[in-house]
Amino acid sequence: MRSDFLTCSWPLSGRSDEVAGLAGRLTRPDAGRVLLLGEAGVGKTALWREVLDRCGERGAHVLSAAGGASTSDIPFLALSDWAGPAGTETFESMRRAVRAQAGPRPLVLGIDEVDHLDGASASLVAALAQEAGAALLLTARCPEPEPREGVLPGPLGRVPCETVQVEPLSEPAFDRLLRAVLDGPVDGLTTGALWRMSEGNPLFLRHLLLAGAESGGLQRRHGVWTWRGPAGGHPRLRDLVAGAVGVLPDEEARALEYVAQAGSVPRTALESLIGAEALAGLRRRSLITVRPEAEGEQVRVAHPLYGEVVRAGTGPLRRRRIHRDLADAVDRCGGAPDPIRPVLWRLRAGAEVPEARLVRAASAALRHSDPQLAQRLVAHLHSPGAVRVHGQALVAQGLAAEAEELLATRDGPPALRALNLFWGLRRPAEARAVLDGLDEAAAKEPETRVAARALALFTHGESHARDVLPSALDAPDSGDWLTDNAAATLRAYALTLRGRPARVVREFERGAIGLPPAWGSMRGAAEACHVYAMVMAGELEDALRTAGRYCREALERGDEAELALAAFIRGVALYWAGRPDEALEPLREAQALVNEQTIFPVEGIIVTEYASCAAALGRTEEASEALAVAAGRFPEGSSMRENLRKGEVRVHAAAGRVALAADLADRLAETYLAGGRLTTGVEIAYLCCRLRPSAAAARRLHEAAQECDSELFTLFARHGSALAGRDVAGLSAVAEELASLGYAGLALEAVQAARDLSSGRVSDELARRAGELARGRPPGPRSPSPAPARGSGELTGRERQICELAASGMSNPDIAGYLRISVRTVANHLQRAYDKLGVKRRADLPGALALPSADGS
Incomplete structure (x- = not known):
């Protein structure tokens, strides 16, 4: 450090x-x-x-x-x-x-x-x-x-x-400076927080970093700098602000305390407390700003760091008096158009506020995307309505443990409790027990059905998920804002899985599917569904722009759980754009930001996608290690473990173990398609066509694409058919269409395949086009297609598969157990492969098959 x-x-x-x-x-x-x-x-x-x-x-x-x-x-x-x-x-x-x-x-x-x-x-x-x-x-x-x-x-x-x-640094210049000083990437949430606190002032940034280093709040996780905990109370920051503020007259110091504690206060109310002269003095010193707004002129501190430090240095008794004074001043001046603010000030002052008014104010805070405020307003209330709003506010913030304690001890809504146990605390068995204990009438409630569908989709096996997937396409109106937000996100997820990514994109565009306003982790999940649907619908450039916007908005809101998902889906979009080198950074950032507030089971999916990108760059050992980590992030028996299998296919393919990857892809595609998960089924069936082209594989992909609404899938099917038919012109046409849509990596694969099938002038022209598409791309495996083997004979699929496993370091008994064949059969296939390849021993296989050796070389 x-x-x-x-x-x-x-x-x-x-x-x-x-x-x-x-x-x-x-x-x-x-x-x-x-x-x-x-x-x-x-x-x-x-x-x-x-x-x-x-x-x-x-x-x-x-x-x-x-x-x-x-x-x-x-x-x-x-x-x-x-x-x-x-x-x-x-x-x-x-x-x-x-x-x-x-x-x-x-x-x-x-x-x-x-x-x-x-x-x-x-x-x-x-x-x-x-x-x-x-x-x-x-x-x-x-x-x-x-x-x-x-x-x-x-x-x-x-x-x-x-x-x-001389203005403060622009946000891009600030970001470059921060990375240069810390000598490494910084997670977006930390960058955003430092940007907001310093407002681009390099001196303030310098002191913030030093305070973070000394307090331990600034740490490096997974190679990414991140900040945890508050900053304002550090002595260095207090000294810095004291030097900037100087010695204030008593009335001005009091006025600054009022503004810092209030965040924003009507000018008329503040002047009634400290007078116009003190307010003018603070303006002359540039310590406050006064700006007209819809509810009248509002006073705020001029720099966020001033407010942070002043608040940190104000004792609890003084804070109570300040809030009481503010509430009284607003009441004297005729109240505020916003009913929440004076209620909150009175609560902070320890004054009595009627319960019904508090619950209404808390509900309004939730509708205005402020669950933290909603929690504070009802935290000391015990009525059923207050417990419901309080529980919703805790869940929306990702405070799963606190929400469970509240909902379990105060008989909170069972559907809300089940959703929190599953998505928040990652305890699906307990969530199922809560739902199983309901009577028949309660089990039919809309919010209960939503919770049951979420559990079925993400924690049960493939067959159970297949049965529940169609019902998730409905979005019942329960009247409960949090449950309805979960239902809308589940619907976007289910529609995409069912092969309707274009429909999801249209529904987001017209507002039929929306983003949850206050629940950060669920909002991030909805954003991920939206961007993934755009990628699968062939709208990759829009997907990249939208993912970038979602990341910026998550930064502005300061929500780690949302930013983790936004960074993750941006990495996914970059991977599909053929830019795995650029995808690694947001995926690393997503891993660093994942915490107990991130909805289950996202962490395993993030690590799996990271493994795919590392493999695409030829970093197979790193990719394999990431897959091993991801394996522990998925529950046993869950259909979500199939994401791990998808990662294994990609890693095997990138490592040159094409026969093994093709067999796994073939089985996985069947599993997805049979389970009604058409979009992922098409994705894997497409990869299978590229790994081992055949008429049967192309036909399966074509039939699956016909059931979906994505024109991109039709293009995938044409690619598969052109590979199976060894159609040079067809491959060239597919490559140009893929390139025009932004899928540069897939376009390069198609051109390379066409070049391999051609000769003479056509081959030269295709080689030139491949060079254009490869320009600026990172080094790595050129495509998942098998490299030609040396020797006089062509290997069968089983022979190549066994050779790939042997080259990876597996023994004959291990290979036999993996493939469920006898050790003798393994030995016979290996010997025939040796004869065809012209090699004499296991150690020669990597060179003969253009594979990495067992030690990664």
Whole structure:
């Protein structure tokens, strides 16, 4: 863990255009004069240094100095390095020395914190600018609304200067800086939190990182930096904010406390508490903002970090008084259009609020995507209505353990409890027991049916899931917002599985299927269903854009569970785009963000997809290790374990064990298609056609595609038929259509297959096209098709399969057990394969079959 964030040299991020432009202005013949203005820590000094260095590189004579509180009253102390021994400086001697040093070169003078420069030094700098034609680059802090006036001291105020406002870093520049400083990827949620707290201010970021390093909140997990826990109470941040805020008059300090605790407070209410003068003082110091909104002018802290630190430093008794004062002030001023805010303030102050009003306010908070607030409003209530809303709020936040304790001890709704036991706590057996204990009438309730379907789809075996899949296409209106959100997401999932991805895309577009507004993990699941449906419907470019948008929105909401799923599905879309190298990072991020709030059983699916990407890049050992991890993330007997089998097929294929992969794919495709999971069945049947082309495999894929609504599946079927028929023109046409849709990896496979089947000029043209499609793609297996074996005879499918297993390091008895054949049969097949390949021993098989050896080489 590095902890030198304060002392190490940081790169200048996102300022290259500014540096070039400013250096050009300062070194031009008419000697530009520039004043850099910006808030403390925004990066003025770093920009100033970089520009002066660039001027020196262009041949200018550069002199720099910095003002400060310790130099503002002593003549020439700030400029003492410019000429002469200490104590001998006079105006004339300094002016002559500087001009002599510059000689014929352009003179550039840089003054950091020019507003703290003493009068004599300011006069000298002004004289050098006016008489010697010196260019000026000055910096000053600008706390005032109109900062230019009065910033430059003495005679410098009469020197015309171009004012340049130094803004905080843009979000992309901030992201680049953060990665550079931490020397590695950072999860999106952490990046978003640091961005919001620092608002692009590099100094604040530096202190935040140091606070995280010292407290242990900033850690590296799965190779990705992530932050856990609060930040505002760290002593370093308190010191930083104290320095930025300065010493405030009592009324202004009180006003800042009110605003920090409220988050947002009506101006009229705040002025009734502390007066207009204190409010104006905070505005002059740029510590608050006042903005008109629909409910009137609202006051907020100017920087999130100010609020974080002020709140962390306010004791509990003081907080109670502040909230009581705020609630009283709002009531005196006629109340607020938002009924939730004064209710919450009164609760925080320990005042009484009628229960019915609290439950209504909590329900409104849930509808407005604020389950945290809903929880706080009803946490101390015990009526059935309050318990239901409280339980929903806990489940929506992913607080599964707390929700189970509440729902179990206070007789909460059984369907809600079952959903939480399954999706939240990953205890499907207990969830089934809750539902099995219901009487016949309760079992028929819409919300109970939704919970039962979820359990059947994700925890029972394939045959049970097949039976329940059609019923999941319905979305019963239970009147319970959380259950209805779960039902809508299940419906999107079921429709996609049943071969209707295009329909899912259309229903999302017109709002027939929506995103849960407050339940982060379920919202992420719905987003994943949406993006996956787009990928399977042939709308890959839209899928990539939508996945990126979902990631950004999850960052803004700060929901780890949602972001984990959004990052995961973005990785899936990148994999289908033929960019597995780019897919690894969001999939790693998804693994790092998965926690107890992530709905079950997503973690295993994420790790399986990561294994597929690693295999596609030729990293088969890493992929195999990931599959071993994924195996422990799926419940035994669950239909979801078939995702693991899909990963195994991809890893075997990428490793060159094509016969083995083809056999597994063939069986898996049959399992999916027989179970009514048509979309995944088509995906695996398509892979089977590419692994072992045949008329039967192509026919199965064609028939399955006909049952679905995706035009992409029809294109897959054409690809399979062209491979089986060795149709060069057909493969070329398929490749171009796949490329036009964005499926570059599949397009490259089709072109390579066509090239292998052609000769002469056609082969040359296809080789050129393959090169175009491969440009910019990462190195890795070129396609899942089997590489030609050396030797005079062609291996049978069983011979190749046994050779692949032998090359992977398996013994004859292990192979026999795996394939359920005798050891003698294994030995006979191996010997025939040796004869055909012209090899004599097991160790020669990898080279003969173009396979990786058992040690991965």
